[in-house]
Amino acid sequence: MNGQEVLHKIEHSDHHKIKFAVADIDGILRGKVISKAKFLKAVKENIGFCNVIFGWDANDAVYDNTTISGWETGYHDAFATLDLATMRHIPWSDHLPFFLADFSNDETLAGACPRALLKRVRQQCFNMGFTPLFAKEFEWFNFKETPQSLQDKSFVNPKPLTPGMFGYSILRPSENNAFYNDLFDLLHQFKVPLEGLHTETGDGVYEAAIDYADVLEAGDRAVLFKTSVKEIAYRHGIVATFMAKWNSSLPGCSGHIHQSLWDASNNSNVFYDEDDANHMSELLKHYIAGQLYCLPHIMPMYAPTVNSYKRYVEGAWAATSVSWGIENRTTALRVINHSYTSTRLETRVPGADANPYLSLAASLASGLYGIKHKLPLVLPPTKGSEYLNTHNQQLPKTLQEATQAMKASGIAAELFGATFVEHFTKTREWEWRQFTQKVTDWELKRYLEII
Secondary structure: OOHHHHHHHHHOOOOOEEEEEEEOOOOOEEEEEEEHHHHHHHHHHOEEEEHHHHOEOOOOOEOOOOOOOOHHHOOOEEEEEEEEEEEEEEOOOOOEEEEEEEOOOOOOOOOOOHHHHHHHHHHHHHHOOEEEEEEEEEEEEEEOOOHHHHHHOOOOOOOEOOOOOOOOOOOHHHHHHHHHHHHHHHHHHOOOOEEEEEEOOOOOEEEEEEOOEEHHHHHHHHHHHHHHHHHHHHHOOOEEEOOOOOOOOOOOOEOOEEEEEEEOOOOOEOOEOOOOOOOEOHHHHHHHHHHHHHHHHOHHHOOOOOHHHHOOOOOOOOOOEOOEEEOOOOOOEEEEOOOOOOOEEEEOOOEOOOOHHHHHHHHHHHHHHHHHOOOOOOOOOOOOOHHHOOOOOEOOOOHHHHHHHHHOOHHHHHHHOHHHHHHHHHHHHHHHHHHHOOOOHHHHHHHOOOO
16 A cells, blocks of 8 residues: 555544554664544654653663763654554554654654664665565564563573473474464564464574565564564463573574565566576675675674673574575575575574664675675685684674774774764663673672682
8 A cells, every 4th residue: 555545544444543663772662552633643744752762771771871862952852754654453452553663854863763774775775776685583482471470580580481492393382372373373464474483492482484575674574573472472471582592501592684685676686696506696795795794893783782692602503703604504694595586695693682673784784885895705605513613703702892893893884874883882882881880690609608
């Protein structure tokens, strides 16, 4: 439907309220329910939203080091633009109409808005004559808990949905069949269609692959997927987590990105070359080279939290180095070259905790950088285990290390603009500072008595 058709449908619907949301810097949806009249007015005039949306962290603590939003601004209203193309109806909430919005047209917040950033990178791709088709896949753990029960036990020893290691299990989902089926069916009704859903290795862990789409739609689907899974889980007495590494003895949760570029008419996969030994076009090789080159400069966009870096452990299904391979799940980048239509690149660095808009923008922008500069793919592909390779550059070990590299990088500013890089890296510095000020259970157990 075009915009006028959407408005006509809303005007003549029986719903008297509409829900909308915007994604903050961490990819958390922040939103409101508004009246139909206010919605119709907002479509014409945009809608006011306190600029604290980019001035606080995931726990609503106000940043003291950013300038786009802060006490000195008085926390005035910024103006979000509703995207009528994102209309959905929430099947688990009386089919309430739902829309996404962003700050693409707001002078003060456009530079910091994650969805606006992805739109800008997407337009660059179009300008280069390519159609970007992307998809996210997620791993996440499920617990037989409620938000209150987790608070009451201080988030210690949450009870897994199911016990034991049951990867690709046909048996385990049957124990929670209603939840499992609701995930697939309700997400489909919500226009977040899944390609596949299965159990992974770990107690109560699932993995879902979302159907591929235009990169902006892929970002919308990914952001909505995470919130939707949590809402559907609540209905079944379950808490779902997309934390990168909740338990040191279990694998982490990934948020891999599958991507391919097609021609402007979306008829030809430009990553594929029939005459190449590995069916990899020169353009794909440039794209890979760009991602490899830029990766150390933009890691916080793939790994944005202190916890993110606990996931990069050898032998735990996560990349630990700047590397690539063909059908190799131990490398940062995995080339999948089964057929003409399915030839694509999988970027395996992002965790499930990454903001989908930012991880997609990082992946596409760095690949396009390689194409623009015709970077040669000089790094050889890894054959066998990359964990045994001591020659390739290692990924940063901490959020602090990664943030300082991005902050000092001219590459990051070239890809995303100085305004975004300044704001984003300051939010990551804040995140690191919150961590360093806290006394952990590990410190108490290690030092309290013996030191």
